[in-house]
Amino acid sequence: MSRISPGKLPASCLGCFAWGVLPGRYCRACYSFGQTHETGNCAACRRVVPLKKGYCRLCWMQASLEAKGQVTVLEPFLRKVGCHQLGFAGMQRWGARTPGKRIGRQGRRGLRPHPGPLPAGPVTGWEQLRLPFGASRDYSRFARRQHADLANPALIRARQAARAAGEARGWTRWVASDVDRALVILLSGHTDGDTIRYSELFPVLRRYGLSAERTIEILSLLGLFADDRVPAFETWLERKLADVAPGIRHDAEDWLRTLRHGGRRARARSKETAWTYLNEIQPVLELWSARYDHLREVTRDDILDVAGSLHGSKRHHAISVMRSLFRHCKKTGTIFRDPAARIRPGRQDYGVILPLQPEEIRDSVSAATTPASRLALVLAAVHAARPKAIRELRLDDVELGNRRLIIGGRVRPLDDLTRQVLLDWLGYRRTRWPNTANPHVILSQQTALETGPVSKVWLTSAFRRLDATLERLRVDRQLDEALSCGPDPLHLAAVFGLDDKTAIRYADNARQLLQGSAEDQDPAPGSCEPKDQNGS
Numbered sequence: 001m002s003r004i005s006p007g008k009l010p011a012s013c014l015g016c017f018a019w020g021v022l023p024g025r026y027c028r029a030c031y032s033f034g035q036t037h038e039t040g041n042c043a044a045c046r047r048v049v050p051l052k053k054g055y056c057r058l059c060w061m062q063a064s065l066e067a068k069g070q071v072t073v074l075e076p077f078l079r080k081v082g083c084h085q086l087g088f089a090g091m092q093r094w095g096a097r098t099p100g101k102r103i104g105r106q107g108r109r110g111l112r113p114h115p116g117p118l119p120a121g122p123v124t125g126w127e128q129l130r131l132p133f134g135a136s137r138d139y140s141r142f143a144r145r146q147h148a149d150l151a152n153p154a155l156i157r158a159r160q161a162a163r164a165a166g167e168a169r170g171w172t173r174w175v176a177s178d179v180d181r182a183l184v185i186l187l188s189g190h191t192d193g194d195t196i197r198y199s200e201l202f203p204v205l206r207r208y209g210l211s212a213e214r215t216i217e218i219l220s221l222l223g224l225f226a227d228d229r230v231p232a233f234e235t236w237l238e239r240k241l242a243d244v245a246p247g248i249r250h251d252a253e254d255w256l257r258t259l260r261h262g263g264r265r266a267r268a269r270s271k272e273t274a275w276t277y278l279n280e281i282q283p284v285l286e287l288w289s290a291r292y293d294h295l296r297e298v299t300r301d302d303i304l305d306v307a308g309s310l311h312g313s314k315r316h317h318a319i320s321v322m323r324s325l326f327r328h329c330k331k332t333g334t335i336f337r338d339p340a341a342r343i344r345p346g347r348q349d350y351g352v353i354l355p356l357q358p359e360e361i362r363d364s365v366s367a368a369t370t371p372a373s374r375l376a377l378v379l380a381a382v383h384a385a386r387p388k389a390i391r392e393l394r395l396d397d398v399e400l401g402n403r404r405l406i407i408g409g410r411v412r413p414l415d416d417l418t419r420q421v422l423l424d425w426l427g428y429r430r431t432r433w434p435n436t437a438n439p440h441v442i443l444s445q446q447t448a449l450e451t452g453p454v455s456k457v458w459l460t461s462a463f464r465r466l467d468a469t470l471e472r473l474r475v476d477r478q479l480d481e482a483l484s485c486g487p488d489p490l491h492l493a494a495v496f497g498l499d500d501k502t503a504i505r506y507a508d509n510a511r512q513l514l515q516g517s518a519e520d521q522d523p524a525p526g527s528c529e530p531k532d533q534n535g536s
Contacts, residue, residue, distance in 0.1 A: 013089060015049060016058045020089025027089040033057045044081040058084055136197060139204040142185050154224065155187040162218045170435030171449055175211060182208075182215040187224075195226040214449065233260060233271065240278055245289035251335075252278075252285060252295075255328040266328075280321045295326070296335040303340050319345040353509050355483070356468050356476045364468040371425040372442050373462040378421045380470040383412050384477040384496050387460060387470050391453040393441045398422065410497045482510035 004023050012019055015030030024031065037050040044059040052060060055078050062084050063077035149155065159180060166176040182205055186196055196219060205212045219225035237256060241249045256278055262268030284306050288298055307319050323340045330338040361381075368374045379385040379393075389408040397406035400423075403414040414422075425441070433448040440447070444454045463469045468476070478496055485491055487510040489503035498506070 015056070016061065016087075017084070018087050018089040022089055030057060044078060045084075055081075137200045139185055139200065140207070142188070142204070144184065147188055148184055149188040150184070152187055152190055154190040154192075154222070155183060158183045158187055158218055158222055158224070161221055162214075165218060165221070169437045169449055169451065170433065171214075172435075175214060175449060178210045179214045179218065182210040182212075183218065186215070186219070190224070195224055197226045197228045199228050233274070236275075237278075240282055241285070243289065244282075244285045245293050247294035248285055248289055248292065251329050252281075252325065254332065254334075255325050258328060259324075277321050277324070280318055281325065284318070284322070294334075295329055298326075298339055300339045300343070303343055307343070316345045319343060350505060350509075352512050353475060353479055354513075355479060356472065360467040361473075364463055364466055364473065367462050367466060370462070371421075371428045372444075372459075375421050375425045375442065376459055376470060377463075377473070378418050379407065380473040381477055382415065382418055383407055384474045384481075386474060387456055390470070391440070391442065391456065391459055394439045395441055396439070398441065408497065478506055479510060482506050483513060487511040487514070 004021055008021055010019060010021050011025075013022060013025075013027040013030055015026050015034070018027050018030075020027065026034065033052075034050040037052050039048060040051045040054075041048055042051060042056040042059060043054045045056060047056060049056040049058075055063075059078060059081045060074065062081050063074040065085055066080075067074055067077045162176070162179050162183060165171070166179070171179075182201075185204060185208075186201055190196075198216070201215065201219075202212055205215060216225055216227075237253055241252060244252065256274050258266055259269050259277065260271060260274045287306075288295075288302065292298060303319075303322055306322070307315055310318050319340070323343070323345075326335065326338045326340045329335045330341075364377060368377045376387075376390050379390050380387070383405070385393075385407045393407065399405070400414070400419065403419065405412045405414050405418065422441075429436075429441075429443060433443060436443065436448045438447055438451050440453045442454055442459070444458055446458075447454050460470055478492065478498070481495060482488075482492055487507035489500070489507040492498055492506055493500065493503040
């Protein structure tokens with residue numbers, strides 16, 4: 001129900017006739033009663049109101065008042081209800097218990113004592129110190145009424161930082177409240193120099209349904225968080241290299257970690273690159289593990305045997321991966337000689353890319369059911385934008401007044417279709433997350449509380465298992481430009497900002513398609529033109 005305005009006048013509830021300042025036409029108790037029960041004629045008062053077992057809430061309260069101290073079965077008293085005791089709104093039970101009277105079915109249990117006021121200063125009776133051998137803290141027994149120490153300096157700083165972060169990033173009041181509750185639980189007994197581990201905070205926050213990610217963000221900002229989680233990359237490495245010989249596995253793990261995180265003279269690559277490289281070379285490493293104990297035993301003939309069993313782009317990629325592995329081992333000194341040094345992958349022969357069929361494009365259009373997926377579809381199909389460029393598109397890159405769009409660092413004209421889809425998404429974005437501080441155009445429920453872009457999986461999930469994915473739509477748009485305006489690599493490079501080799505490859509692909517189309521239309525030499533029905 002809505003909140004009660006300060007200047008509202010008192011009135012009588014339509015359900016139980018209770019007098020007081022009501023949030024609506026009913027008191028809160030009658031409103032909740034009506035949400036969970038069906039409406040009908042009350043068997044006692046004959047009113048058309050929500051009923052529980054044939055009787056309204058007012059009759060149930062009257063029967064409970066008359067049966068007080070006698071029996072717990074209210075059915076006989078419900079049939080005898082002939083009048084009602086009126087009361088004030090907000091009184092859940094009419095008729096106060098006698099002070100000191102025993103309660104319970106047998107009259108043996110005393111009243112629960114009312115808790116006294118909380119002490120003004122910090123609670124000194126409960127403080128869980130860190131043991132010297134590194135035992136973890138247990139927050140599962142935390143009770144706010146007994147253990148909350150709102151005067152703790154670390155808690156005060158954390159609540160101030162959370163308030164500032166929430167205002168800067170547009171957190172909702174529910175998210176801000178959850179983070180505040182989590183900070184009170186974790187920092188009420190905090191001591192100087194102590195840190196909170198992930199394995200300690202996650203169970204209690206999951207138990208109460210609080211946001212662990214936002215809480216970790218605030219704790220990390222203050223230097224109070226220690227991440228003891230095992231990275232997913234390490235567990236993935238252990239699983240994929242389980243059947244590889246220990247000596248070969250050591251070199252392969254060091255190579256993949258350098259590939260992923262970088263080194264002194266090596267730049268870090270994306271995790272997708274590391275995954276692709278290991279998936280490519282894993283069968284080869286297992287094959288060599290059956291014969292060798294170290295990579296320094298692998299010869300040039302072994303690499304040629306592997307390359308000879310593959311063809312096309314798979315052979316080209318496998319040789320490139322093996323060259324990268326042995327080049328790293330030679331650089332780190334784990335092998336004496338690089339057996340793959342003079343093995344060239346050769347020129348990769350690309351196949352002919354065929355245009356998408358109309359039914360494949362229709363399937364993708366039908367799959368784009370949300371404003372975000374429709375905007376991603378238009379940006380890929382009309383402007384040939386990569387999924388990465390779509391995810392990183394910012395609000396500053398959109399100029400509706402000048403009707404232009406900056407995608408991937410290149411200025412694109414804003415056509416009517418893209419403008420309308422973009423306006424639909426911006427209207428939804430403004431309604432759904434009015435206070436977000438994320439500068440990116442496309443948001444999700446997760447990134448609306450942050451400042452980073454959405455994930456690739458989230459953006460491409462609507463087009464998964466379809467022929468016309470976002471990447472395939474981008475390629476088809478560039479191929480369509482080459483087929484419509486001619487196979488000119490300079491034009492493709494100027495329009496889409498393609499690399500020289502990529503533009504030439506698209507032009508050659510379009511030229512092959514145009515030549516094949518012309519051969520299908522022109523009659524073969526020495527053949528006759530098709531005749532009509534009259535033989536002319």
